[in-house]
Amino acid sequence: MIGRVLLLLGPLTVVAGIWKGSTGLVAVGGLWFLLAFAILRNSYRLKAAVDERKKLKESTGTEPPGPIVSMSSFLLSTATLLVAGVPAIVVGAGRIGIADADADWRWLPLVGGIVITGIALLSALLFLTASGITAAVGPPPTIPAEIVIVSMKQTGTYINEMPRIELVLDVTPETGAPYQVTKKATVPFTAIGSLAPGKGFKAKVAGAEDPTSMDIDWDSPLQDPSADTIDDRLRRLDDLKAQGLVTDAEYDTQRQRLLDSL
Numbered sequence: 001m002i003g004r005v006l007l008l009l010g011p012l013t014v015v016a017g018i019w020k021g022s023t024g025l026v027a028v029g030g031l032w033f034l035l036a037f038a039i040l041r042n043s044y045r046l047k048a049a050v051d052e053r054k055k056l057k058e059s060t061g062t063e064p065p066g067p068i069v070s071m072s073s074f075l076l077s078t079a080t081l082l083v084a085g086v087p088a089i090v091v092g093a094g095r096i097g098i099a100d101a102d103a104d105w106r107w108l109p110l111v112g113g114i115v116i117t118g119i120a121l122l123s124a125l126l127f128l129t130a131s132g133i134t135a136a137v138g139p140p141p142t143i144p145a146e147i148v149i150v151s152m153k154q155t156g157t158y159i160n161e162m163p164r165i166e167l168v169l170d171v172t173p174e175t176g177a178p179y180q181v182t183k184k185a186t187v188p189f190t191a192i193g194s195l196a197p198g199k200g201f202k203a204k205v206a207g208a209e210d211p212t213s214m215d216i217d218w219d220s221p222l223q224d225p226s227a228d229t230i231d232d233r234l235r236r237l238d239d240l241k242a243q244g245l246v247t248d249a250e251y252d253t254q255r256q257r258l259l260d261s262l
């Protein structure tokens with residue numbers, strides 16, 4: 001937004017400066033016009049980073065770790081705004097290059113500079129506050145773990161046509177004590193058939209100090225230890241026949257069905 005405003009306001013200020021013969025207005029307007037392109041570029045990069053983070057969150061169901069923008073990008077954006085704002089304040093407050101007869105025009109760079117500088121300082125405050133909150137939340141999910149579904153229910157919400165489901169999970173990390181957590185997750189279509197109480201998946205977690213922070217690997221379901229293998233079922237069928245609980249015909253039919261399922 002501020003970039004588009006400066007892209008328009010810069011040339012207008014230059015024209016006003018030429019009309020009034022004010023070198024101060026010309027200098028401020030030219031500075032605003034040039035810096036507008038840098039501000040717009042930084043805005044597009046920020047929007048791309050936000051969109052990418054949103055896509056990752058929708059696909060994984062978890063908030064990606066780390067800040068939206070890097071510290072270097074933040075410092076560059078803040079410095080660009082300050083360069084656009086502070087000199088304008090100096091020119092307006094000191095009436096540099098502005099004749100006494102045109103003193104009223106000093107309010108243009110002065111007010112513009114104050115607004116731009118205020119936006120830079122507010123952005124810096126919000127960024128540092130958000131960084132502090134992120135640091136206080138805890139470490140990102142890096143501990144390998146196994147999660148098992150205790151219960152589940154639909155939330156009625158869909159993201160990219162994928163259901164948002166509230167899960168009660170038993171979490172067993174490789175390091176640290178097991179714990180239970182209630183978490184909402186966006187489940188991909190490929191994993192919906194594996195969702196049921198007692199079923200589980202591999203994941204990476206942050207630990208009990210930040211229980212909802214986890215990356216679930218929906219493509220890595222845990223093997224159900226209670227599930228019977230074909231060998232187990234054949235062995236049980238042999239036992240039933242040996243005990244005389246099934247006839248030879250029933251035995252042959254069930255055995256053939258098991259073999260056909262291989």
